[in-house]
Amino acid sequence: MLTAAVWGGAGEHGRSCYLIECGGVSVLLDCGVKKTGIGEYPLFDRSKVSSLSTVFLSHAHEDHSMAIPMLYRMGYEGEVWTTRATLNQLPAYYEAWEKQVRSKGGVLPYEKTDRERVRYRCMEESAAAGTWFETAPGIRVCWGPSGHLAGSIWLLIEMGGQRVFYSGDYCGESSLLQANLPSGSDLEDISLAIVDAAYGSRPEVQEQELQRLLGTISEVSDRGGHVLLPVPVYGRGQELLPIIAASLPEIPIVCEETLLHGFRELAAFQDWLKPGALERTRQAIRSVATFVADAEGVQAALAGPPSIFFAPDGLLQTSIARQYYRALSEDPRHAILFTGHLYEGSFGAKVWRKHNGMDKTGAATLFGCEVQRFRYKVHQGLPDVRRMLERIRPLQTLLVHADKGETDLLAARLVEEGFTGLHSLVPGKQLLVV
Ligand SMILES: [Zn+2]
Ligand SMILES: [Zn+2]
Structure with missing residues (x-):
């Protein structure tokens, strides 16, 4: 049995x-x-x-x-x-x-x-x-x-x-x-x-969702806004950075230094990678405009040209992730794009709801910056x-x-x-x- x-x-x-x-x-x-x-x-x-x-x-x-x-x-x-x-x-x-x-x-x-x-x-x-x-x-x-x-x-x-x-x-x-x-x-x-x-x-396949994500990033950048991508230290961030860097080379990328841990981890365990993947991640790291390590660095980068920010916290719970949120949340030019599971009760889930509310008639009540969810599978x-x-x-x-x-x-x-x-x-x- x-x-x-x-x-x-x-x-x-x-x-x-x-x-x-x-x-x-x-x-x-x-x-x-x-x-x-x-x-x-x-x-x-x-x-x-x-x-x-x-x-x-x-x-x-x-x-x-x-x-x-x-x-x-x-x-x-x-x-x-x-x-x-x-x-x-x-x-x-x-x-x-x-x-x-x-x-x-x-x-x-x-x-x-x-x-x-x-x-x-x-x-x-x-x-x-x-x-x-x-x-x-x-x-x-x-x-x-x-x-x-x-x-x-x-x-x-x-x-x-x-x-x-x-x-x-x-x-x-x-x-x-x-x-x-x-x-x-x-x-x-x-x-x-x-x-x-x-x-x-x-029913989604990866490629469709990626195209939707890349399209949204371009739109936000064209209207002069920053894009915030909250990602975990290991995982989606290392996948998305090479794709975005290769597809949208004209938009500067600002990346939290801690995401490098995930890249180092991949380099240390190359047996798990597809052929050519390591070189693509190395190229992506070289294409990052700025690596930031602290609150001052974040502040300076946010004052710069419209950029894509990789913040190492998929749910926006850490203090540095919340610093990004405070800086971007009220200006409709900016966008926060979630790509993973938003756990109930997390700050990320609250942000998603706050910016995508509905009034009594069911009409969207948009507040502050654009907040969207994508699924990087x-x-x-x-x-x-x-x-x-x-x-x-x-x-x-x-x-x-x-x-x-x-x-x-x-x-x-x-x-x-x-x-x-x-x-x-x-x-x-x-x-x-x-
Ligand atoms: Zn898992
Ligand atoms: Zn699991």
């Missing part, structure tokens, strides 16, 4: 955590937090934690990683299999998460000593991508790059005679990062697939999930990483197209696969 229990991450955005049991062995796929307020953690079944055969971590993001020390607090003593690049990024995420929890008056549900007890193992040091190896007695695994972040992976796991595919967070449309999928006989008889469907039934929507299922052909599929309503809509669309065995669950639910 193969079962999959959702401890978090299905029917919601955050705290990804799936327990797979089959033939007397069990694995946990990711163990993250939901980044709302002081955080929501997976719905652990404590009686199952200490007997886990092994744990896999698909990538460093908080919503997949930040609850791992809780496992050790609950008695798990085994290993956590991940990649060297992920391991390199984790300390920064632990630090940022602890800071956020403290700033909201909360406390972490684990101690530093629990963090130190985590026994990480690196997949690539045991087996190259695409090759099978044993991570624990009765658990064989094969992995590959998922194109979401340096070090992010998909997993194909064999346990109790069944095969389970976990996409991790997956993006086949990254401009910099490689992504692939299992191939050949590895694709045979996959019983269960847990598939990133974070964008629900949305780092996950999957309808066309991507469709393509993945056509390739993997699993018996059963659990669609994850989006709200229940959005997941239901996507499942309904895929059923109309003839796909079968689709499941939209919520945390606390369990799926009996075979």
